[in-house]
Amino acid sequence: MPFEPINPPQFPPPIAPYSAGAKAGNTVYVSGVLALGEGGTVLHIGDAAAQTRHILEVIKVTVEAAGGTMADIAMNHIFLKDLDDYAAFNAVYAEYFPGDKPARYCIRADLVKPDLLVEIASVAHLA
Numbered sequence: 001m002p003f004e005p006i007n008p009p010q011f012p013p014p015i016a017p018y019s020a021g022a023k024a025g026n027t028v029y030v031s032g033v034l035a036l037g038e039g040g041t042v043l044h045i046g047d048a049a050a051q052t053r054h055i056l057e058v059i060k061v062t063v064e065a066a067g068g069t070m071a072d073i074a075m076n077h078i079f080l081k082d083l084d085d086y087a088a089f090n091a092v093y094a095e096y097f098p099g100d101k102p103a104r105y106c107i108r109a110d111l112v113k114p115d116l117l118v119e120i121a122s123v124a125h126l127a
Helices: 048-065 083-096
Strands: 005-008 023-025 027-033 075-082 101-110 118-125
Touching: 023 048, 027 048, 048 075, 048 083, 048 118, 075 083, 083 101
Parallel strands: 075 101
Antiparallel strands: 005 023, 023 027, 027 118, 075 118
């Protein structure tokens, strides 16, 4: 099945060869999102909650560009640099998923830059 790349114009160009998202049929795959700005600058250094909020806003824009909403997200893949940030992450995460919660997993992992604390990749199913 062919897919359609999803690259909202308000985002800076990716720092590697990938699209922000890909839509195949009624499924939207959102690439792993980090708290990065223009040129790969790390945003909100030392603040896992602010990084989480930035990431979820990017995911929201990507899913909306594909025709969906945050309520269409069925699965989140979550990576935390430090599990001590789990509570701060969850507090922000709960704001973005107030109703039925998507499936997810959360693992501790080194991320692509030392100051990055959170990464999330998502899968949404559009109605």
